[in-house]
Amino acid sequence: MSELFRKYHLGDFVGQYRKSLFERIDKLEITDSTNIPELAERLKSEFTIYPIVIGRPEPSQPKETTKEMYNHWGQLINQGVLEIIVTIPFEGNHKLFYCMPSRSTIVYLEDNVVIGNTNIKATITLTQFDENSYFSEVNEIISTVSTNLPTIHDETKPWNDRLETLIQQALENRKGVVSKKFDFFEKIGLKVNPKSTEYLVPPTITKKAIPTPATETSRTVAKEKVPILQEEVYTDIREVLYNVGKAIERKPSIYKDKHEEDLRDIFLLFLETRYESATGIGEAFNKKGKTDILLKYAKDGTNLFVAECKFWKGQKKLAEGIDQLLSYLTHRDTKTALIFFVDQKEMTSIVSTIKTEISNHANYSKHINDTYEHSINYEFTLPDDGDKKIQVEVMLFHFPKI
Numbered sequence: 001m002s003e004l005f006r007k008y009h010l011g012d013f014v015g016q017y018r019k020s021l022f023e024r025i026d027k028l029e030i031t032d033s034t035n036i037p038e039l040a041e042r043l044k045s046e047f048t049i050y051p052i053v054i055g056r057p058e059p060s061q062p063k064e065t066t067k068e069m070y071n072h073w074g075q076l077i078n079q080g081v082l083e084i085i086v087t088i089p090f091e092g093n094h095k096l097f098y099c100m101p102s103r104s105t106i107v108y109l110e111d112n113v114v115i116g117n118t119n120i121k122a123t124i125t126l127t128q129f130d131e132n133s134y135f136s137e138v139n140e141i142i143s144t145v146s147t148n149l150p151t152i153h154d155e156t157k158p159w160n161d162r163l164e165t166l167i168q169q170a171l172e173n174r175k176g177v178v179s180k181k182f183d184f185f186e187k188i189g190l191k192v193n194p195k196s197t198e199y200l201v202p203p204t205i206t207k208k209a210i211p212t213p214a215t216e217t218s219r220t221v222a223k224e225k226v227p228i229l230q231e232e233v234y235t236d237i238r239e240v241l242y243n244v245g246k247a248i249e250r251k252p253s254i255y256k257d258k259h260e261e262d263l264r265d266i267f268l269l270f271l272e273t274r275y276e277s278a279t280g281i282g283e284a285f286n287k288k289g290k291t292d293i294l295l296k297y298a299k300d301g302t303n304l305f306v307a308e309c310k311f312w313k314g315q316k317k318l319a320e321g322i323d324q325l326l327s328y329l330t331h332r333d334t335k336t337a338l339i340f341f342v343d344q345k346e347m348t349s350i351v352s353t354i355k356t357e358i359s360n361h362a363n364y365s366k367h368i369n370d371t372y373e374h375s376i377n378y379e380f381t382l383p384d385d386g387d388k389k390i391q392v393e394v395m396l397f398h399f400p401k402i
Helices: 010-025 036-047 094-098 131-145 149-187 231-249 260-272 315-328 348-360
Strands: 063-070 076-091 113-115 119-126 214-217 225-228 278-286 289-297 302-311 335-342 364-372 375-382 385-398
Touching: 010 036, 010 149, 036 149, 076 131, 094 149, 113 131, 119 131, 231 260, 231 302, 231 335, 231 364, 231 385, 260 289, 260 302, 260 335, 302 315, 315 335, 315 348, 315 375, 315 385, 348 364, 348 375, 348 385, 364 385
Parallel strands: 302 335, 335 385
Antiparallel strands: 063 076, 076 119, 113 119, 214 225, 278 289, 289 302, 364 375, 375 385
16 A cells, blocks of 8 residues: 555654754764864755655557557457556655645555655556556556645745754854863863864764763772773764774775775774774784774873774674673773674674674673663673673674675
């Protein structure tokens, strides 16, 4: 059954645009150096709900064929027919065809009509060379898909009209929030690297910069200052790793014929440029062994973040990878990541295997949450201290062999 004008409530559809806009702005790091007018223009272009404008129908060359049809006496016969595929282009947001406004007329679309992202395709069947029949069917299709568009356009117009003002106000508010956050970091002796964002994203996209880890006074050694990896920073580190991994997935030329160390260095590059007073070290020594990614506080060499990178070699290697990661950790290392590069074609079954088998590990404590698609956060304990809780983000990136 056709979902024309009844898949979404138009009010909910517009509300989702509003929600997505504010979520996007809340992730931006806006400072005095941000080109706010340019950013506002990009957001306006992205979040405008463009009305649908239907263009001129374009018929294909008629195809002569036969089709089973009933004649006037109810007999099923093979009738000679002409089949014409008509393409009706349109501009605007194709999802509006599926939105139900506050006042709407129920209409149905025949199975021979398909609405795409930029055009409508219909197969018209004629029993004779009759242009009037052709135009009649085409006009009927256009009339059907246009039934509720005037009302929909009227009800989305207020959103489009106030969008520019809404964006400008939200950007200014976000700038104030970011300013307060950076002021706080500066007052406690930290400084965000203002250039770090440039390494991760194209100039047309603004990403969140990661703040330098805060410090707190150690309870065991009087007045000793040790860096503490805040949950906010850990979240940002995982976001950086995830974004980098997903970007590599889309560019096979980057991961083709690469070894663990080669791929590790790409992730390491982005982490290292995110901090002032921090440094990333590949294959650095830490406690019992060497780890693939170790983020250290440059002033005193304290470990901030530990990650292990491996190619997926089956569930047995999962347990070994966890053991290896845990063996690197000290009581200061509480937030970590285990990154798997999957070079097999099948990805879904591997994710299922990890979710099923990981709870069998001796140091497994609990599942915390699914952070992203194919990125899951778990809690473990240290092998030599069952009371010490460790967060492990298990991340999988799909780099199939070419």
